[in-house]
Amino acid sequence: MQPVPDYGLSVVEQLRAMTEAGTLQPDRHQFGVAEKLDRILTEFKARKPAAKKSALGWMFAQRRKQEIPIKGLYVHGSVGRGKTMLMDLFFKLAPVEKKRRAHFHEFMADVHGRIHAHRQKVKAGETKQADPVPPVAAALREEAQLLCFDEFTVTDIADAMILARLFTELFARGCTLVATSNVEPDNLYRDGLNRGLFLPFVDLLKKNVDVSTLDSPTDYRLEKxxxxxxxxxxxxxxxxxxxxxxxxxxxxxxxxxxxxxxxxxxxxxxxxxxxxxxxxxxxxxxxxxxxxxxxxxxxxxxxxxxxxxxxxxxxxxxxxxxxxxxxxxxxxxxxxxxxxxxxxxxxxxxxxxxxxxxxxxxxxxxxxxxxxxxxxxxxxxxxxxxxxxxx
Known part of the structure; x- marks a missing residue:
């Protein structure tokens, strides 16, 4: 929860400087995740800036050549091990003009709000596109190429039923996902209603992110x-x-x-x-x-x-x-x-x-x-x- 200082150009460099300064205890598990986050930073830096995108709407966005997203990262583990801190360090350094960091519940509330607004436009005759997911995904992609979610969790059936379709669209448009969670992907929405309909999202997620465990022996939250x-x-x-x-x-x-x-x-x-x-x-x-x-x-x-x-x-x-x-x-x-x-x-x-x-x-x-x-x-x-x- 502390403000993240600017110690270097990579997550590993920042962690090293913070441990040398006594701000953090050395933790090899955290350094392992930091190296994986730096892989994403390196790939972003290697890519040429994308051409300026049109603001004429989702129909034009749909015609664009599909982008291959940089593979993201999904970090799971027990509470208090430093997952959020590492993602904050990464997000601050990410050389991406359009990026968004949000709690997953907040993001999904925004998605449902956009879907509702699109359906209202359909009712009012303002659009003939009945399916709200493609235009909503296109709008989200226009706003952010990098999505960072803290505490990724799925407990709501409305969220569960839309995630596969939404992220199929987002990944196809070049979005990169970095997320933290308390549970591994295979345990998301465990025991949830109609979970079988949710499983395609789990497969999609694992294809588009590396999955890493952060289970340090110390709960730093309780220690402080x-x-x-x-x-x-x-x-x-x-x-x-x-x-x-x-x-x-x-x-x-x-x-x-x-x-x-x-x-x-x-x-x-x-x-x-x-x-x-x-x-x-x-x-x-x-x-x-x-x-x-x-x-x-x-x-x-x-x-x-x-x-x-x-x-x-x-x-x-x-x-x-x-x-x-x-x-x-x-x-x-x-x-x-x-x-x-x-x-x-x-x-x-x-x-x-x-x-x-x-x-x-x-x-x-x-x-x-x-x-x-x-x-x-x-x-x-x-x-x-x-x-x-x-x-």
Whole structure:
């Protein structure tokens, strides 16, 4: 979560300088992944700049000669091993004019939004192209030749069913993909509904990326963790403590109920004061909300309170999925989180199996890091950049 310094012209050089300076511990596993990222950098540098592309739309883009993409990289491994740091180093150095780094949930929310907008154009008679995927893929390619996804994961059937077609188009147009994940490609969307229809994407992915494991022996997130009193468990004194924290954060600002407009519908925010919002677990995870809703909340608020997080058993599978996505959205936006729960993060999930079991390891790690001094310092820095004040 720390800003990435500029130490050199390759990922390996930057890692070496950071270890020599004492910023990082030497880790041969990280250097192995860095070498693979540098292979991609070298191939980008060797290619001549592409001719300036036409902005006349997807129909002209479709006629262009298909480009052979540079083979990307998919890095998977346990949480806290440095995957995100390495991708940040790589992304900063990538000599590509059009590149995009995003959390995978954010990217897919954008894709679904574009598909919806195209279908509205079809209904309005503004286009005769009934299939939205080719024009959406063409538009994405016009904006980015390099796509970098942090925490690549597939839990939503709507995402699963579109990925093969979307990335067939993107790879054919020369997109290169670099991604980090907690799971290897063969375990993506494991136990998901109609998973057989998703498997062509797994095959397509493995043809277009090298797959690398990063499983260092050290969890660097936990090593740096410095806990602060922002996660309260168990629930005995939680209401009183949350009230005290709420009063301190809002500093007497008037509390109101607000709504966020989302494509013809609204997200209800029961308690808001300035750029702070307060929810119960039920408000956020027992209602039919998705990644786009949580991203909108993370964009609107700098501080979020979530109260009364329960144990998450098999009977709460949907709620568990939503909670995982919620924490991803808040974490990626550096939102300051205050939470009260029935148990500490590692004890919330009562039965670890299937996709949720894999994904919840990341959630536990992020809940710990969101209590650390490093995370709160980053939150404050971003808050200052937003409007010159600190929450």
């Amino acid at each position: 963790m410095e806990s602060l009193p922002v996660y309260i468990a168990p629930l005995n004194d939680a209401p009183k403590m949350m009230d005290i924290a709420w009063k301190r954060v809002t500093e007497g600002a008037p509390e109101v109920a607000v709504t966020i407009e989302m494509k013809g519908r609204t997200i209800e925010i029961p308690r808001a004061a300035g750029r702070a919002a307060r929810f119960s677990f039920r408000d956020l995870c027992e209602r039919p909300l998705g990644a786009s809703d949580y991203l909108a909340i993370a964009k609107r608020f700098d501080v979020v309170f979530v109260e009364n997080i329960p144990h998450l058993g098999p009977e709460k599978r949907n709620e568990t999925k939503r909670f995982i996505i919620l924490i991803d959205a808040l974490y990626d936006a550096s939102v300051r989180l205050f939470a009260s729960a029935v148990a500490m993060p590692e004890a919330l999930l009562t039965e670890k199996k299937g996709t949720e079991g894999f994904e919840f390891d990341r959630t536990v790690s992020r809940l710990f890091e969101m209590r650390s001094a490093d995370y709160l310092a980053l939150h404050q820095s971003k808050r200052q950049n937003h409007d010159g004040s600190v929450t």
